[in-house]
Amino acid sequence: MRSVRQHGDSEPRDAVSGSDVPEDAEFEEALDLHRVRCPECSRPIALFAEEEVLPQHAVCASPWDPFGLTVCAGSGVAVAEAEPAAEPAGEGSDMAALLTLPAGLDWRTQPFSHAGVGRAAVRPAA
Numbered sequence: 001m002r003s004v005r006q007h008g009d010s011e012p013r014d015a016v017s018g019s020d021v022p023e024d025a026e027f028e029e030a031l032d033l034h035r036v037r038c039p040e041c042s043r044p045i046a047l048f049a050e051e052e053v054l055p056q057h058a059v060c061a062s063p064w065d066p067f068g069l070t071v072c073a074g075s076g077v078a079v080a081e082a083e084p085a086a087e088p089a090g091e092g093s094d095m096a097a098l099l100t101l102p103a104g105l106d107w108r109t110q111p112f113s114h115a116g117v118g119r120a121a122v123r124p125a126a
Contacts, residue, residue, distance in 0.1 A: 036082035040074030044085040052079055 058069040
């Protein structure tokens with residue numbers, strides 16, 4: 001008969017509590033990140049304080065061809081040429097607005113992918 005050995009620590013590890021995990025804003029402040037807009041594609045890019053040029057980033061030329069990515073011409077441009085990106089407004093206060101449907105929209109009347117399926121495709125429960 002084999003005996004089972006435990007490898008590693010014999011003491012249980014403590015789980016990270018929710019209060020120990022930094023919020024996004026705290027995380028960015030700890031890393032000294034700032035956001036700028038690329039002068040070529042106008043996309044916001046997060047940068048460390050010591051970065052002097054924009055990193056290489058991709059541009060999707062057409063939403064109909066999501067795999068046709070190309071390197072943006074703004075890659076490698078000096079950070080001084082890029083304008084600062086607007087900070088996102090209070091995300092917590094906008095959450096209710098995001099989750100609320102427009103007045104004339106009722107989710108019960110929206111079409112679904114199974115709306116046109118005939119009765120023959122529906123099997124009775126066993």
